[in-house]
Amino acid sequence: MSHAFLEIEGLSKRYLAANHGEGLTVFEHINFGIEKGEFVCVIGHSGCGKSTILNVLAGLDDASDGVVIMNGKEVAGPSLDRGVIFQNYSLLPWLSAMKNVAFGVQARWPTWSKDKLHEHSLKYLDLVGLKDAAHRKPSELSGGMRQRVSIARAFATQPQLLLMDEPFGALDALTRGVIQEELIKIWSESKQTVFMITHDVDEAILLSDRVLLMTNGPYARIAESVKISIPRPRNRNSIIHDPGYYKIRNHLVDFLVSRSKELSGAAGEEVRETTFVDPAIEDDDPLETDKALAKTGS
Amino acid sequence: MLKSLNTRAALLSVGLLMLTLGVWEVSVQVPEKKEAMSEYEMLMGGADQEARVPPPSDIISLALEELGDPFYDAGPNDKGIGIQLGYSIYRVIAGFLAAAAIAIPIGFVVGMSPLMYKALNPFIQVLRPISPLAWMPLALFVIKDSEASAIFVIFICSIWPMLINTAFGVANVRMDWVNVARTHELSPMRTALTVILPAAAPTILTGMRISIGIAWLVIVAAEMLVGGTGIGYYVWNEWNNLDLASVIFSILMIGLVGMLLDLMLSAASRFVQYQE
Ligand SMILES: Nc1ncnc2c1ncn2[C@@H]1O[C@H](COP(=O)(O)OP(=O)(O)OP(=O)(O)O)[C@@H](O)[C@H]1O
Ligand SMILES: [Mg+2]
Numbered sequence: 001m002s003h004a005f006l007e008i009e010g011l012s013k014r015y016l017a018a019n020h021g022e023g024l025t026v027f028e029h030i031n032f033g034i035e036k037g038e039f040v041c042v043i044g045h046s047g048c049g050k051s052t053i054l055n056v057l058a059g060l061d062d063a064s065d066g067v068v069i070m071n072g073k074e075v076a077g078p079s080l081d082r083g084v085i086f087q088n089y090s091l092l093p094w095l096s097a098m099k100n101v102a103f104g105v106q107a108r109w110p111t112w113s114k115d116k117l118h119e120h121s122l123k124y125l126d127l128v129g130l131k132d133a134a135h136r137k138p139s140e141l142s143g144g145m146r147q148r149v150s151i152a153r154a155f156a157t158q159p160q161l162l163l164m165d166e167p168f169g170a171l172d173a174l175t176r177g178v179i180q181e182e183l184i185k186i187w188s189e190s191k192q193t194v195f196m197i198t199h200d201v202d203e204a205i206l207l208s209d210r211v212l213l214m215t216n217g218p219y220a221r222i223a224e225s226v227k228i229s230i231p232r233p234r235n236r237n238s239i240i241h242d243p244g245y246y247k248i249r250n251h252l253v254d255f256l257v258s259r260s261k262e263l264s265g266a267a268g269e270e271v272r273e274t275t276f277v278d279p280a281i282e283d284d285d286p287l288e289t290d291k292a293l294a295k296t297g298s
Numbered sequence: 299m300l301k302s303l304n305t306r307a308a309l310l311s312v313g314l315l316m317l318t319l320g321v322w323e324v325s326v327q328v329p330e331k332k333e334a335m336s337e338y339e340m341l342m343g344g345a346d347q348e349a350r351v352p353p354p355s356d357i358i359s360l361a362l363e364e365l366g367d368p369f370y371d372a373g374p375n376d377k378g379i380g381i382q383l384g385y386s387i388y389r390v391i392a393g394f395l396a397a398a399a400i401a402i403p404i405g406f407v408v409g410m411s412p413l414m415y416k417a418l419n420p421f422i423q424v425l426r427p428i429s430p431l432a433w434m435p436l437a438l439f440v441i442k443d444s445e446a447s448a449i450f451v452i453f454i455c456s457i458w459p460m461l462i463n464t465a466f467g468v469a470n471v472r473m474d475w476v477n478v479a480r481t482h483e484l485s486p487m488r489t490a491l492t493v494i495l496p497a498a499a500p501t502i503l504t505g506m507r508i509s510i511g512i513a514w515l516v517i518v519a520a521e522m523l524v525g526g527t528g529i530g531y532y533v534w535n536e537w538n539n540l541d542l543a544s545v546i547f548s549i550l551m552i553g554l555v556g557m558l559l560d561l562m563l564s565a566a567s568r569f570v571q572y573q574e
Contacts (some may be wrong), residue, residue: 058475078480090474093494094572103492107482157482289412 004033011066044214144175180225219265244280393452403507405464430455456509463505469499
């Protein structure tokens with residue numbers, strides 16, 4: 001048994017029946033690991049339980065079964081070691097951008113002097129290009145700027161694991177592209193371990209080392225772990241010229257379109273292993289999909 | 299455009315005031331021919347000017363006189379309007395602050411804990427609809443002091459809006475913000491002070507504003523009951539003296555002070571207001 005930095009073992013989430021209806025098993029037998037410094041994205045259809053997994057990792061929600069182990073210790077409850085970036089930014093609207101970042105920094109290092117606090121917070125605001133908007137309240141910032149503040153807040157606290165739930169879901173494509181590039185920049189400097197949920201296949205390819213593919217719920221599971229072998233540094237323009245790009249992209253899209261449904265689990269089923277795939281080094285076999293199916297079907 | 303709207307509104311206000319005062323002034327003039335006295339008028343000592351509503355001009359001249367020396371004190375039944383209002387304001391503020399000191403912490407607990415909410419809700423629901431004046435006899439009996447009883451009545455009537463608004467504001471703080479506090483490992487106390495309090499502050503301030511409005515309504519009635527000092531007692535005393543000009547003057551002063559109290563809290567609530 002390997003010991004990854006973060007290990008998720010046998011995670012499941014069940015909701016009990018509200019009024020003598022049937023209960024709901026959102027997902028079952030979720031097993032995966034994340035290495036230190038790895039950037040992992042999760043893709044799956046709406047409602048399969050991605051946010052639930054993320055909230056369990058954050059310690060904000062409890063799983064029905066299974067454990068999350070980080071650095072050899074079981075995760076119980078929220079902690080500053082696991083920073084969270086929410087889809088709706090979750091900035092405190094009565095604080096300025098600067099104070100929102102400082103809020104996190106002060107929670108992390110309560111003994112720091114005011115000057116040090118200020119300096120550190122400003123450094124991270126500067127990293128996301130918001131030094132000049134430091135004094136503005138969130139309501140005076142655009143959606144993209146708000147998400148940048150929340151990224152600055154999360155990175156400023158230097159958590160061991162960063163959790164992001166569709167951080168760019170509410171942004172327009174242009175803004176998203178810009179912030180993705182900023183995220184790559186900050187991430188490559190800090191080598192933070194990141195677990196991120198996204199709906200956007202291109203975003204996943206651009207950002208991650210590995211993409212976890214979740215089948216549809218209920219009884220959702222992680223069917224595949226797809227390696228993104230495109231070398232870094234990556235950027236949106238050059239990445240599409242990489243020979244592996246379209247193979248990876250087709251593999252992911254194909255999963256979302258057909259396999260996510262075909263591979264979805266059912267009640268009382270035996271545990272099925274996650275398949276590890278690297279689409280870029282596979283040959284251009286048109287039956288690639290079937291092979292993947294055959295592998296998992298055993 | 300906005301400026302001209304404001305000016306136009308101000309002009310219209312002044313116009314309406316003038317019109318009202320003018321109609322009032324004219325309509326209360328003594329008629330030429332003497333009518334037969336009604337039974338009531340005979341009882342009241344004849345249908346002379348005193349039995350009529352005084353014209354605005356009388357009230358204005360009285361107001362100038364009273365406001366020229368608002369703090370004179372010539373014995374228990376003859377004090378300046380400033381002194382009387384001062385007593386009332388003091389009672390309202392004392393009762394209101396005592397209520398805030400209790401209602402806001404309890405509201406916090408009720409808002410944060412579903413258990414406390416369920417446990418305290420029946421008491422709140424029963425106690426809240428009781429007219430504050432209904433407490434007066436009990437207060438007088440227990441406290442044995444009319445001054446303190448009046449303050450107690452203000453206390454009891456201000457407590458509910460603040461308690462309920464605080465509980466509501468605290469219970470409805472966005473889960474996202476609470477989660478921010480949780481992921482930053484804030485202690486419950488720090489969470490309450492740095493996240494929940496600022497988030498709920500506008501709602502709490504609204505409750506305080508409602509409370510002080512009710513307190514100002516109730517103090518007049520309370521002082522009419524207990525007597526001695528205060529603007530409520532003053533109104534009642536002037537009515538007993540059949541000094542209607544003074545009655546109308548003090549009614550206006552009650553309105554003005556009430557408005558000032560409300561303005562103070564609305565300024566405070568602008569201070570804690572935030573935009574999502
Ligand atoms: N309190 C609840 N009671 C019953 N079912 C719930 C409850 N909360 C969530 N669910 C179910 O859990 C499932 C997973 O929800 P989750 O928010 O994790 O999905 P998601 O994959 O993040 O979806 P999306 O991509 O739309 O954000 C959903 O099908 C939802 O219906
Ligand atoms: Mg979600």
